[in-house]
Amino acid sequence: MKLLDLKYQTILSESQRRAHPKTEDIELCLRVLSLASSINRASSTVLNEFGLSEGRLVLLFLLSRQPSGLSPALLAEQAGVTRATITGLLDGLEQQQLLVRQNNTSDRRVLTVKLTEAGHELCEHLLPYYIDWLSDALSHVPQDMRQRLSSLLSKALQGNETPEVKVEKTHSHPLPGTLQRSYMA
CATH class of the missing domain: 1.10.10.10 (Winged helix-like DNA-binding domain superfamily/Winged helix DNA-binding domain)
Incomplete structure (x- = not known):
């Protein structure tokens, strides 16, 4: 049984390799992403018929x-x-x-x-x-x-007006100077 898309398995294994303290939280998020991706792919297949x-x-x-x-x-x-x-x-x-x-x-x-x-x-x-x-x-x-x-997903989204996760730039993980110049320009 495939619990995670391959791309998410790669991210999770990297988190585990680095012994990230919140690997369980990362895995949960990646499982939600895998489920959403799976439903989205199936939906696309159904709609492609039309x-x-x-x-x-x-x-x-x-x-x-x-x-x-x-x-x-x-x-x-x-x-x-x-x-x-x-x-x-x-x-x-x-x-x-x-x-x-x-x-x-x-x-x-x-x-x-x-x-x-x-x-x-x-x-x-x-x-x-x-x-x-x-x-x-x-x-x-x-x-x-x-x-x-359904209740758990509602709880996870609680506080947001739309089902979006807010992304805030953190200053605790700045990019190295060379990467900032090339990717952040």
């Missing part, structure tokens, strides 16, 4: 709730991506003929993005399928353990 990525899927679902369409800027904000990223995602979905971009008749600078009929049909088919897949992703874990895991 020619989609997670980013494109999110845009389809956002647009399916707004028949009158949304602006690219609003889509980027609601999807949590940059405006540069939204352009690529929209280009791909437009090439798949799942959405159209329309200029406002009174102000050509205003752009609205709407699903095509094919986009609506895909959403109607894909949403239940993908939701069922997600609900089964951890079905091998007993229900009481899933509830406990």
Whole structure:
């Protein structure tokens, strides 16, 4: 049974080799990363069957709730991506003929993005399928353990408004001068 991705096994073994005092904490973090990576890879495989990525899927679902369409800027904000990223995602979905971009008749600078009929049909088919897949992703874990895991993960994220780990630069491990110049420039 593979508990860690190979890349994480390498990091863990280096931590163990250096006898880091928090190797158990490092292993826990790496196990969470391995689980997330595994789910993400499986999700990508499912979405690839439809020619989609997670980013494109999110845009389809956002647009399916707004028949009158949304602006690219609003889509980027609601999807949590940059405006540069939204352009690529929209280009791909437009090439798949799942959405159209329309200029406002009174102000050509205003752009609205709407699903095509094919986009609506895909959403109607894909949403239940993908939701069922997600609900089964951890079905091998007993229900009481899933509830406990959910609680533990919530606790781990507690205090953060978004599920992000804050990264603070530490001054206790400065890079050697030559590395600072080459990597930190």
